[in-house]
Amino acid sequence: MKLVRYGAPGREKPGxxxxxxxxxxxxxLLPDIGPAQLGEAALARLRRVRAESLPIVRGAPRIxxxxxxxxxxxxxxxxxxxxxxxxxxxxxxxxxxxxxATSCIQGPDDAVMLPKGSKKTDWEVELGVVIGTRARHVARKDALAHVAGYCVVNDVSEREYQIERGGTWDKGKGCDTFGPIGPWLVTREEVPQPQRLELWLDVNGRRMQTGSTRTMVFGVAQIVSYVSRFMTLEPGDVIATGTPPGVGMGMKPPVFLKQGDALELGIEGLGRQRQAVVAFKP
Incomplete structure (x- = not known):
């Protein structure tokens, strides 16, 4: 299944x-697509629904x-x-x-806002993993059973804040709008080989990133197992699994985002995102 939420920010409906x-x-059929709807029993009930019996949403609502x-x-x-x-x-x-920061999460096509004073905002297409059932110290062989599905994530990053300002990476990763997720949550049964997915990202129509999850250092099962040793993963938690080469920081000379730029990115079978880059707004 490809599950989606549509409508104005804060008033999204499930679809x-x-x-x-x-x-x-x-x-x-359900109030939303959140932690309570991501377990095996809830997803099994949804799989039994005949899609053609559901009303078509007219127009082009925000995702x-x-x-x-x-x-x-x-x-x-x-x-x-x-x-x-x-x-x-x-x-x-x-x-x-x-x-x-969860406050950076937004829709896949919502604008990316440059932080105040930012000069090194960068892009990163990543495979997102959505947890469906609680994972705590799970073995690698059992890890994928705790996954509800997969999605596209743009791990937008401010490199000066991340690398040059001391401390951890977090301060360059959680700025407002730095977490576009979607367009869909594709449930696990439709992605039987998460280590065989192609990723790509364009800036202003120019291909910057091309990669495959085949070349991950640590695969999805290993990541879920590893993270579950240090924190309990709950239904609805999202893990962004890293980015292939082609980020702006790695270019010679480096290239970073500016107002007016356009991002487009996607993952095989998981859909695509499109974002306009806009200036900081208080």
């Missing part, structure tokens, strides 16, 4: 994308983040060896874990 790519309303009530937005750094090389950093021996 799904049918086999013909049409948006259909789920509001008569929001496909998951409501995200408790934790976890991210993995330097998880592609060639991205670590372009960043001038060693390939990590264990996953690098950091947090993105």
């Amino acid at each position: 799904l994308i049918d086999a013909e790519g049409r948006l259909r309303a789920l509001g008569a 929001g983040c496909p998951v409501a009530g995200i408790g934790k937005f976890v991210a993995i750094g330097l998880n592609y060896a060639d991205h670590a090389a372009e960043a001038g950093m060693p390939v990590p021996r264990e996953p690098i874990v950091f947090m993105k």
Whole structure:
């Protein structure tokens, strides 16, 4: 299934994308798509629904983040060896874990706002993993059973804040609008091989990132297992699993986002995002 939330920010309604790519309303069957709707039993009930029996949503409503009530937005750094090389950093021996603020989460096509005074805002297309059932010290062989599905994430990053301002990476990762997620949550049964997905990102129509989850240093199952050792992963938590090479920081000379730029990015089978880059607004 491709689950989606649509409507104005803060007033999104649940829906799904049918086999013909049409948006259909789920509001008569469930209040939202959040932690309570991501467990195995809840998803099994949804799978039994005939999509053609649901009303088609007319027009072109805004698409929001496909998951409501995200408790934790976890991210993995330097998880592609060639991205670590372009960043001038060693390939990590264990996953690098950091947090993105949940206040940065937004819809896939909402504008990306440059932080006040920012000069080094960058892009990162990433595979997002959405947790469906609680994961605490889970074994790698069992980890994928705790996943509800997958989505596209743009891990927007301010590199000066992240690297040059001391402390952890978090301050360059959680600025407002730095977490576009979606357009859909594609449930696990439709992504049987999460390590065989192609990723890409364009800036102003120019291809910047091309990669595959085949080249991850740590695969999805290993990441879920590893993170669950240090924090309990709850339904609705999202993990961004790292980015392939082609970020602005790695170019010679570096290239960063500016007002008026246009981003487009996607992952095979998981949809695409489009964002305009806008100036800071108080």
